[in-house]
Amino acid sequence: MKTIMIHEMPDHVGETVRIGAWLSNKRSSGKIAFLQLRDGSGFVQGVVVKEVVGEEVFSKAKSLHQESSLYVTAEVTEDERSSFGVELQVKDVEIINDAVDYPITPKEHGTEFLMDHRHLWLRSRKQHAVMKIRDEIIRSTYEFFHMNGFVKIDPPILTGSSPEGTTELFHTKYFDEDAYLSQSGQLYMEAAAMALGKVFSFGPTFRAEKSKTRRHLIEFWMIEPEMAFVQHEESLEIQEQYVSHIVQSVLQNCPLELERLGRDLSKLEKIQAPFPRITYDDAIKFLHEKGFDDIEWGDDFGAPHETAIAENFDMPVFITHYPKDIKSFYMQPHPDRDDVVLCADLIAPEGYGEIIGGSERIYDYELMKQRIQDHNLDEAAYEWYLDLCKYGAVPHSGFGLGLERTVAWISGVEHVRETIPFPRLLNRLYP
Structure with a gap:
């Protein structure tokens, strides 16, 4: 299995790949979780379907905290809504570091706070x-x-x-x-x-x-x-x-x-x-x-x-x-x-x-x-x-x-x- 970066994904549509990434954000809807992933070269969405990955992997994905680092194994599929034209159909998630209580949340922060961080x-x-x-x-x-x-x-x-x-x-x-x-x-x-x-x-x-x-x-x-x-x-x-x-x-x-x-x-x-x-x-x-x-x-x-x-x-x-x-x-x-x-x-x-x-x-x-x-x-x-x-x-x-x-x-x-x-x-x- 090839380890690639996000910006390379358009060349690997239909393939199963592995990436190292950070979780910039996530949301879930019932039995589907959407992971917003970044690796420095770009941002991509990873879709985690419970029926596909099983209870253990799905629970792991849903429990991830913002800016946790992880390895993701997934199939690259086309998606016109994505900036890169692709998204990931996740098959497995391996947590490297679970970033609990990451200080910069999606809410608004003052300039001095952001400059301190x-x-x-x-x-x-x-x-x-x-x-x-x-x-x-x-x-x-x-x-x-x-x-x-x-x-x-x-x-x-x-x-x-x-x-x-x-x-x-x-x-x-x-x-x-x-x-x-x-x-x-x-x-x-x-x-x-x-x-x-x-x-x-x-x-x-x-x-x-x-x-x-x-x-x-x-x-x-x-x-x-x-x-x-x-x-x-x-x-x-x-x-x-x-x-x-x-x-x-x-x-x-x-x-x-x-x-x-x-x-x-x-x-x-x-x-x-x-x-x-x-x-x-x-x-x-x-x-x-x-x-x-x-x-x-x-x-x-x-x-x-x-x-x-x-x-x-x-x-x-x-x-x-x-x-x-x-x-x-x-x-x-x-x-x-x-x-x-x-x-x-x-x-x-x-x-x-x-x-x-x-x-x-x-x-x-x-x-x-x-x-x-x-x-x-x-x-x-x-x-x-x-x-x-x-x-x-x-x-x-x-x-x-x-x-x-x-x-x-x-x-x-x-x-x-x-x-x-x-x-x-x-x-x-x-x-």
């Missing part, structure tokens, strides 16, 4: 769907960059300086030196791009930002490409192609998960490059026309401002050419204006905010040195970075995509805490 909450259908979509975004990310000639590079997590300053960094001691948990691998990726041309990283980043909004995490994952000989406009084209690719990959490969989450597929189906663009200058004018009198030229956008701009489009929208004083030191100045830089933020539709920040990078040695001084950064700590401008400097660009915000947008969940297996929030380091 995140290690168990992951088993739910909704969380299972979100994690599968996250995995598909990661898979299609590697696919996109490898198809386009990028090389995967891993920057360090412990750093001696910060690309954005040190106000939101986690400090630690590195033997007798100060060190910080990385908030971005960008500077190291620029060095890698000078060696390998087009590179990308995918790894954890940390922000010691005391924020409680639905868009923020303390620890999150970033995809950060850097590209030699690529300037601002070409970088925007690569960004919109990349985002289009991952959205279409999720639509193609995660239809059951999107359905389970109740996602409006029509909103995702239209996500195709090119994306609309609006300059920072025009965005300020637009916000003033919409009654946002709290923002002036030179201010950064908050969540309400980004949402208002995004609502004017049904696609992700680039906001380009921000004032240099509110952006990072390494951004290339606009060739015709000294007050803005060649950068863009990509704002997701439906109120999910910024998912990408990117720019063309400075490659002139004297200008980079001056910008480091203007930002009161320790020049000695950036000596290696200045070397990139001194030895074989070329125009180059890069960007960073926040994985969790992107998962939230594509899957349609409200809060980023549901888009990472074990979220780290302002007041949460457990479990």
Whole structure:
């Protein structure tokens, strides 16, 4: 007898198989019990008929508690109502572990309770769907960059300086030196791009930002490409192609998960490059026309401002050419204006905010040195970075995509805490 997983069942219709599974729920009607089974690859219903299996097996099935683990021997039969098109006609049940008093019941639970039991909450259908979509975004990310000639590079997590300053960094001691948990691998990726041309990283980043909004995490994952000989406009084209690719990959490969989450597929189906663009200058004018009198030229956008701009489009929208004083030191100045830089933020539709920040990078040695001084950064700590401008400097660009915000947008969940297996929030380091 073959042991298989649930997602393989459509290939075994008419066969008797064995699966290892957990009981997500059950109901019974007289002499028939219906077991909702899951094994990580999917969910399937097992039908237990007393006349078929006998009193002992039927009583065993009816006595199972939610999330008990078991081996099930059953015949795979077709069922149009099932998401996989099949169900199981159970012949035998072998209990591995009877999960008595499982804490997460089918009733409603508060968010804090569910977060305290995140290690168990992951088993739910909704969380299972979100994690599968996250995995598909990661898979299609590697696919996109490898198809386009990028090389995967891993920057360090412990750093001696910060690309954005040190106000939101986690400090630690590195033997007798100060060190910080990385908030971005960008500077190291620029060095890698000078060696390998087009590179990308995918790894954890940390922000010691005391924020409680639905868009923020303390620890999150970033995809950060850097590209030699690529300037601002070409970088925007690569960004919109990349985002289009991952959205279409999720639509193609995660239809059951999107359905389970109740996602409006029509909103995702239209996500195709090119994306609309609006300059920072025009965005300020637009916000003033919409009654946002709290923002002036030179201010950064908050969540309400980004949402208002995004609502004017049904696609992700680039906001380009921000004032240099509110952006990072390494951004290339606009060739015709000294007050803005060649950068863009990509704002997701439906109120999910910024998912990408990117720019063309400075490659002139004297200008980079001056910008480091203007930002009161320790020049000695950036000596290696200045070397990139001194030895074989070329125009180059890069960007960073926040994985969790992107998962939230594509899957349609409200809060980023549901888009990472074990979220780290302002007041949460457990479990």
